[in-house]
Amino acid sequence: MSPEEFRKAGHQVVDWLADYLADPTQYPVLSRNQPGQLIDALPPSGPEAGEAWDQIFQDFERHVVPAVTHWNHPGFMAYFANTASPPGILGEMLAAGLNTNGILWKSSPAVTELEQVALSWLRQWMGLTDEWFGVIHDTASTGVMHALAAARQAVAPEIRSTGQSAPLTVYCSEQAHSSVEKGALAIGVGQPNVRKIAVDSAFRMRADLLEQAIEEDLGAGKKPFCIVPTVGTTATASIDPVRECAKLAQRYCLWLHVDAAYAGSAAVAPDYHWLLDGAEQADSLITNPHKWLVTPVDLSVLYTRRPEVLRAAFSLIPEYLRTAENPRALNYMEYGIPLGRRFRALKLWFILRTYGRQKLTEMIREQISWAAELSKQVEADPNFELAAPQMLSVVCLRYKGTDEENRAILDRVNATGEIFLSHASLHGRYVIRVAIGNLGTTRATVQRAWELIQQSALL
């Protein structure tokens, strides 16, 4: 494909995307494909000779698009909703074309320095001081694995030199994201040594039980190394008592990692700085612009106040990558596993500039207000109840009936194609979650979701 053929195809794709962005509701949010349908529609083997773009793009529209679940749809309120905003897409286009790879500073000063710039801007908006060093990962799952490796390096450095130590233990609430457990397993923590601390009635980690668990483990000859409170849990957006966790981390010399993957973004609004109360004492913190800051996946940020420990956990610097030392030439590869680094900072920089702090703040405030409104409506409806206190832009609700009835309501709502909701399990009960976060979502979309939930309950 020549540059001129690319120009033609590129304009066609831009027009397709502009039409898509103008009206994603032309598609059902949740794909109606059956498992295997796309596979069965495509040839079992690749072509020997090259094919024409028109044919390929036709197949994209005919076979691939129907298999897409539309995260960029205003009716997407499952998991944590997100958005590929226009400046984010433009950033990805340029990053793909330049294809510059930030293995080390020299291999792409732009990747390295724009990442420093964009993460510094974001950090300031979140109210974090300049002690915090940031690094972009694909997802929070990868980031927390790195944070846990740094925590291990801080508390049990003997593992790097011998591969041995007393059994490590890590603490999070029973509402923590599965990635904490997965990251711990990856670095070699035994599954029973991932302690899931019980929560209070608002789904917040109980600090008293946390302390008790640490004491028990110490008594059993284990080696506590990390506490992971969550600011904005996956099911209910509950907020763990970070300050109390910080006190315990300090007392027992443990690493404190704050999982703010979802809710950290809200701290760009000055009136939500309180979300990170206590986090200023943490060793590391994750927030995902690809969740609530209108950034196309993937872009998760791991911040740490102890970059030297992260570096000690991961640096190797083989000879063939060694470059002359310059204190301003940062080599990000020393701070994590991936060597290759896409130019992800570009899309974030475009987004921060296009919207400015004001527009992002407005969006977050509005979305939270729609969640608050919905939660009042749920409380006012005798057939429904809130399943958790409404926090930020997440509402967990339940039809006052069986789990089966709630599951049927969810399936009916999702079958409309207008709205896509997911569920959670709270106190062993099936709960419907409404998670607001797409830039295209309006008050009317949320109200329509509520209408569909109510109607589905009457069927």
Place this chain on the structure above:
Amino acid sequence: MSPEEFRKAGHQVVDWLADYLADPTQYPVLSRNQPGQLIDALPPSGPEAGEAWDQIFQDFERHVVPAVTHWNHPGFMAYFANTASPPGILGEMLAAGLNTNGILWKSSPAVTELEQVALSWLRQWMGLTDEWFGVIHDTASTGVMHALAAARQAVAPEIRSTGQSAPLTVYCSEQAHSSVEKGALAIGVGQPNVRKIAVDSAFRMRADLLEQAIEEDLGAGKKPFCIVPTVGTTATASIDPVRECAKLAQRYCLWLHVDAAYAGSAAVAPDYHWLLDGAEQADSLITNPHKWLVTPVDLSVLYTRRPEVLRAAFSLIPEYLRTAENPRALNYMEYGIPLGRRFRALKLWFILRTYGRQKLTEMIREQISWAAELSKQVEADPNFELAAPQMLSVVCLRYKGTDEENRAILDRVNATGEIFLSHASLHGRYVIRVAIGNLGTTRATVQRAWELIQQSALL
């Protein structure tokens, strides 16, 4: 930014990219920026109010582009050269706009099934049977960490249940990529337990010393768990004796992981199937389409014949992500750390279709022939010598002089802006590497590189 504003800006970006692709040589390959120059040129804080796209794009051109090292430049012959081909860029554009996220099948059937399709096509071209299950990671570094975790799960499953075992040991050659060591450290292997086996005169792992090391470690009460031969090492593209490694892996019940990150792509050419001789017995294998298959970063493929072990190492399935079971609905999140998955398969599918196996095979054969030609020229020049046997598209050469003289030659070549080369250290000596791999590189580009090397030696 409205959809119509996006349309306008998108067309502008496509034109910019088409011009860029038509002549990347308008830029020096290696950025001439000084460390900190881009940071210093940008404001220390992000804007409160949003800014206009024209202003942002102007700053991109003025400040960001000069900070770019142009991996998409035909004169890029450092590390392993790569390409963002036009269909790859189109794939990234659509993936960014759709922003669909393959956490599990339901969250995006398209991401999941197109990944299965594209990786099956690629596997077939590489001569791998349908036993091989593929999963996309960002980089080979992330992939090998996952392979090592699977190897541990296979050989020492007690670690998942207790966090304890005899010290694990892993084996690779002293020419293996640093990611093997980094991945091993991440999962908790002690650094001295990453055994770097010496190589023969052609930089291939010595199987006799490998066997000896395994025996020594067993005698010392350690627990060997994995052998990692490389097909196409980073410095010289040498090829370890995979079949002999496979025999030892079988005899000692170890996992065999083949690192074919660079050279695996060459196996799409039928006359290079031999590269993977013995790999049919491996447990896992990595190849990076973002190295030699004209795919924009990032896209690395981890193949395994034992997906059930990979799954056992990583699966958790929290309740809030549980969906109804259907054997055809694959949930990739169970096979690795990241939950979120970009739609990376789309660009690969576009590329495999646009070029077909023939065009990719031609490109690889041609590039290898240019490397072979260059190596003969080096041998014929009394001032230069080959520093390693020429393998595939990599030539390691040396001016018959001091390390300082060789370093000076490299610096002079890179300062021209026409060509970017990197170096390696072989037998303790500084070596100049010419790594051919960009789709835009021609025989003339390689000859120009040689001319510049020769001229720089005379200065």
